[in-house]
Amino acid sequence: xxxxxxxxxVEDKWYKLWEENKYFAPKETGKPFCMxxxxxxxxxxxxxxxxxxxxxxxxxxxxxxxxxxxxxxxxGTDHAGIxxxxxxxxxxxxxxxxxxxxxxxxxxERVWQWKEEYGNRITSQLRKLGASLDWEHERFTMDEGLSxxxxxxxxRLYEKxxxxxxxxxxxxxxxxxxxxxxxxxxxxxxNGHLWHxxxxxxxxxxxxxxxxxxxxxxxFGDTAVAVNPSDERYSQLIGQELILPLTNKRIPIIADAxxxxxxxxxxxxxxPAHDPNDFQIGLRHxxxxxxxxxxxxxxxxxxxxxxxxxDRYSARKQIIKDLTVxxxxxxxxxxxxxxxxxxxxxxxxxxxxxKQWFIDMKQLAGKPIAAVKNKDIQFIPERWEKxxxxxxxxxxxxxxxxxxxxxxxxxxxxxxDCNKEIVxxxxxxxxxxxxxxxxxxxxxxxxxFSSALWPFSTLGWPEKTNDLKDFYPTSVLVTGYxxxxxxxxxxxxxxxxxxxxxxxxxxxIHGLVRDAEGRKMSKSLGNVIDPLIIIKEKGADxxxxxxxxxxxxxxxDIRLMDDKLVAGRNFINKLWNVSRYxxxxxxxxxxxxxxxxxxxxxxSVFKKIxxxxxxxxxxxxFNFVIETLYEFVWNEFCDWYIEMTKLHKQESQPTLIYIxxxxxxxxxxxxxxxxxxxxxQLKTHPLFxxxxxxxxxxxxxxxxxxxxxxxSAFEEAKAIIKNTRNIKAEKNIAGTKKGKLLVSxxxxxLASYEKYITxxxxxxxxxxxxxxxxxxxxxxxxxxxxxxxxxxxLAGLIDTAKEKEKLQKEAEKLLVIIKGLENKLNNKGFTENxxxxxxxxxxxxxxxxxxxxxxxxxxLSEA
RNA sequence: GGGCGGUUAGCUCAAUUGGCAGAGCGUCAGCUUUACACGCUGGAUGUUACAGGUUCAAUUCCUGUACCGCCCACCA
Numbered sequence: 027x028x029x030x031x032x033x034x035x036v037e038d039k040w041y042k043l044w045e046e047n048k049y050f051a052p053k054e055t056g057k058p059f060c061m062x063x064x065x066x067x068x069x070x071x072x073x074x075x076x077x078x079x080x081x082x083x084x085x086x087x088x089x090x091x092x093x094x095x096x097x098x099x100x101x102g103t104d105h106a107g108i109x110x111x112x113x114x115x116x117x118x119x120x121x122x123x124x125x126x127x128x129x130x131x132x133x134x135e136r137v138w139q140w141k142e143e144y145g146n147r148i149t150s151q152l153r154k155l156g157a158s159l160d161w162e163h164e165r166f167t168m169d170e171g172l173s174x175x176x177x178x179x180x181x182r183l184y185e186k187x188x189x190x191x192x193x194x195x196x197x198x199x200x201x202x203x204x205x206x207x208x209x210x211x212x213x214x215x216x217n218g219h220l221w222h223x224x225x226x227x228x229x230x231x232x233x234x235x236x237x238x239x240x241x242x243x244x245x246f247g248d249t250a251v252a253v254n255p256s257d258e259r260y261s262q263l264i265g266q267e268l269i270l271p272l273t274n275k276r277i278p279i280i281a282d283a284x285x286x287x288x289x290x291x292x293x294x295x296x297x298p299a300h301d302p303n304d305f306q307i308g309l310r311h312x313x314x315x316x317x318x319x320x321x322x323x324x325x326x327x328x329x330x331x332x333x334x335x336x337d338r339y340s341a342r343k344q345i346i347k348d349l350t351v352x353x354x355x356x357x358x359x360x361x362x363x364x365x366x367x368x369x370x371x372x373x374x375x376x377x378x379x380x381k382q383w384f385i386d387m388k389q390l391a392g393k394p395i396a397a398v399k400n401k402d403i404q405f406i407p408e409r410w411e412k413x414x415x416x417x418x419x420x421x422x423x424x425x426x427x428x429x430x431x432x433x434x435x436x437x438x439x440x441x442x443d444c445n446k447e448i449v450x451x452x453x454x455x456x457x458x459x460x461x462x463x464x465x466x467x468x469x470x471x472x473x474x475f476s477s478a479l480w481p482f483s484t485l486g487w488p489e490k491t492n493d494l495k496d497f498y499p500t501s502v503l504v505t506g507y508x509x510x511x512x513x514x515x516x517x518x519x520x521x522x523x524x525x526x527x528x529x530x531x532x533x534x535i536h537g538l539v540r541d542a543e544g545r546k547m548s549k550s551l552g553n554v555i556d557p558l559i560i561i562k563e564k565g566a567d568x569x570x571x572x573x574x575x576x577x578x579x580x581x582x583d584i585r586l587m588d589d590k591l592v593a594g595r596n597f598i599n600k601l602w603n604v605s606r607y608x609x610x611x612x613x614x615x616x617x618x619x620x621x622x623x624x625x626x627x628x629x630s631v632f633k634k635i636x637x638x639x640x641x642x643x644x645x646x647x648f649n650f651v652i653e654t655l656y657e658f659v660w661n662e663f664c665d666w667y668i669e670m671t672k673l674h675k676q677e678s679q680p681t682l683i684y685i686x687x688x689x690x691x692x693x694x695x696x697x698x699x700x701x702x703x704x705x706x707q708l709k710t711h712p713l714f715x716x717x718x719x720x721x722x723x724x725x726x727x728x729x730x731x732x733x734x735x736x737x738s739a740f741e742e743a744k745a746i747i748k749n750t751r752n753i754k755a756e757k758n759i760a761g762t763k764k765g766k767l768l769v770s771x772x773x774x775x776l777a778s779y780e781k782y783i784t785x786x787x788x789x790x791x792x793x794x795x796x797x798x799x800x801x802x803x804x805x806x807x808x809x810x811x812x813x814x815x816x817x818x819x820l821a822g823l824i825d826t827a828k829e830k831e832k833l834q835k836e837a838e839k840l841l842v843i844i845k846g847l848e849n850k851l852n853n854k855g856f857t858e859n860x861x862x863x864x865x866x867x868x869x870x871x872x873x874x875x876x877x878x879x880x881x882x883x884x885x886l887s888e889a
Numbered sequence: 890g891g892g893c894g895g896u897u898a899g900c901u902c903a904a905u906u907g908g909c910a911g912a913g914c915g916u917c918a919g920c921u922u923u924a925c926a927c928g929c930u931g932g933a934u935g936u937u938a939c940a941g942g943u944u945c946a947a948u949u950c951c952u953g954u955a956c957c958g959c960c961c962a963c964c965a
Contacts, residue, residue, distance in 0.1 A: 511960095579903095599928095868909090
């Protein structure tokens with residue numbers, strides 16, 4: 027074995043073994059435990075967000091397998107409508123091919139080709155990470171089964187009148203040329219302008235009403251100017267007409283309570299086709315809706331001729347210029363406001379009037395809200411419930427139609443003759459009116475429409491499959507908080523709607539991975555850390571270990587930097603080397619586990635940390651799992667236990683193997699590759715069952731016997747050794763130098779650890795002897811506890827004055843502690859109010875410190 | 890405008906119902922101790938952002954302030 031662990035060639039080898047032998051498939055027996063992967067975009071490459079999310083899921087899956095559960099972790103990818111279409115479109119443009127010239131059918135074919143070619147990239151990257159997904163269950167949101175699920179869901183919603191088509195102001199992306207839903211809009215604060223424009227009053231064109239707007243280019247769509255009915259400035263004018271500048275259109279002055287008297291001039295231009303508020307005002311006042319731009323946000327024929335064919339920003343500039351010339355621009359104010367941007371391409375969103383399909387989420391929200399309130403679904407951490415409730419309780423209609431080509435085609439047909447709207451799960455070729463002049467809706471569905479069905483569509487729904495019966499509701503959903511509203515809330519909604527049962531029992535919500543400065547990783551910032559490079563250079567285990575060690579119970583965001591990978595790398599190397607050492611020992615197959623004092627001690631500690639680790643895995647506290655195991659492996663197992671076994675190598679061999687075997691299993695969910703690698707080298711030992719010999723994945727969670735070992739006495743003996751080393755270090759004495767250690771202690775206390783200290787003194791090359799008084803020769807000493815002092819005879823090496831000074835300082839420190847404790851215990855408020863055990867603990871601590879001080883003082887008076 | 894999170898050792902972060910504040914990295918001293926220098930042994934390091942309050946006791950609970958970050962939002 028090499029001195030340093032080398033992950034290369036190891037990780038792929040074991041993954042192949044696992045996958046080929048179908049170790050990821052659910053067993054026949056055991057308690058069902060199911061997770062579905064948040065499906066990555068089919069065009070995507072593994073980034074750190076995926077690495078974190080899937081590491082956590084894999085840890086959970088592997089833990090539950092070790093615990094004997096029947097684990098199913100479902101893999102799959104998402105067609106990611108707009109995102110994928112954009113990528114393929116760009117790719118084609120490089121070849122000089124445009125989507126439009128290709129035509130819909132050919133284009134979609136190209137996307138499928140792309141999907142076949144690149145769709146496996148991310149799944150192969152998940153393998154590199156070690157994800158134990160059951161690949162036989164792999165699904166794609168546009169595969170046949172899932173398409174059936176989408177249609178089924180659409181029809182069900184439609185039949186219950188929860189899904190409808192309507193003409194409405196939607197968020198329109200003039201670059202993607204599609205509507206998007208409210209949450210797909212990113213609002214960004216921008217420094218814009220508030221232009222005050224004078225609209226002449228028709229009867230007396232020398233008088234004006236000044237309106238304030240941030241978007242003058244929409245003015246050609248103005249069909250009214252609204253004022254607040256109680257605004258005295260304008261009350262005389264309500265009902266009169268204004269002349270829309272740059273046109274000779276006449277528009278009315280209307281009163282609407284929505285208008286804020288104190289903002290701007292108190293008069294608002296009303297553009298029902300280009301602003302959601304104005305749309306509402308338009309409905310109330312029955313105003314005409316004039317669309318002044320085309321789908322690419324180019325001014326159309328409803329604008330005066332000189333502005334037609336200008337894009338919205340050029341038109342804005344020109345309009346301001348022209349108004350200035352006419353003396354109709356009263357003033358321009360700086361104005362910061364939030365502007366919507368497309369979350370896919372960052373283009374400024376245009377509120378646009380169009381006919382779209384919507385889901386009435388409000389009506390569906392009742393059960394999903396109740397399910398979380400009743401704890402049918404548990405959010406971890408709980409605080410995310412608040413965001414969920416805020417979202418669900420104020421939910422608005424979900425616009426689900428997209429004017430793109432890549433996605434699930436909306437299962438609706440229209441009769442060109444009688445205008446009938448036919449919703450159907452199967453192809454429609456004729457209308458009930460007899461007409462065969464029928465066309466399917468051109469639009470496709472929002473990607474999240476199919477993702478919302480993921481927990482049951484991947485299990486076979488709408489078919490009644492065994493998978494559904496066995497694994498729905500799934501056990502845990504693991505995801506980042508960024509898609510709580512996009513995905514989690516919609517899965518809960520659709521799960522309850524279709525299955526009448528929640529889609530998962532728990533939602534474990536982790537933070538996002540950020541760069542060293544806490545910024546989001548993005549290509550434009552150039553701060554992206556590629557997990558595949560980390561995997562290649564340091565190994566998937568190091569990446570997994572590091573990510574898992576950084577998650578906290580509060581779900582804080584994680585900042586990743588190279589420094590943090592060091593601890594993982596070091597730990598894995600430590601584990602490697604201790605294993606190497608153990609494997610170098612002569613095998614001892616006849617011996618017993620727990621033969622020596624050291625063995626008994628480490629077994630008792632192992633029992634304790636096994637239980638702790640178990641608890642932490644269950645509670646998703648993976649940072650504590652790691653903390654516990656790191657502490658155990660490094661500080662107990664390596665630093666103490668291994669050193670002790672060197673006193674009796676043969677006898678301890680069985681225990682050594684037993685503990686290493688157990689530790690590998692406890693660590694396996696976190697670092698599957700190296701745990702398998704060591705396992706495979708260790709497996710010839712008879713401790714291993716035949717089945718286990720194939721893989722650590724086939725082993726089971728360790729169940730050490732409860733121990734009656736007197737750990738505290740052993741720890742006290744360890745403290746004596748530690749103090750001995752301290753003295754040696756201070757006096758510059760090599761650890762290997764033979765010496766004599768005298769322990770002066772109260773008889774009762776000594777009796778409990780005498781055998782331990784006798785045993786452990788072997789570690790320090792000292793001989794141990796018991797004495798009630800200080801030796802006569804020159805010596806160093808240390809007060810261990812309230813009744814124990816140790817002496818190290820060190821003739822010629824002691825500076826008495828310095829020793830005394832040291833003791834005095836120690837005594838002073840003790841005195842401060844004692845004073846504090848005394849004050850506390852003299853305080854009736856404390857003794858009467860604090861719980862008895864807390865008071866008792868303080869009393870004991872006080873007594874210990876007083877005895878300790880006494881020992882110090884005795885020592886000082888001797889000197 | 891509303892909401893959420895954060896502020897703890899030089900750095901990055903923990904601290905599980907309020908009870909002596911911890912880790913990793915870094916740092917200092919000494920070590921070629923036959924698994925590991927990615928190591929061993931032993932150290933040092935805190936006004937827990939600030940100001941109040943509740944309590945016998947506050948990093949922890951409450952109120953407020955400051956700064957950082959995030960999310961939501963139809964005042965043009």
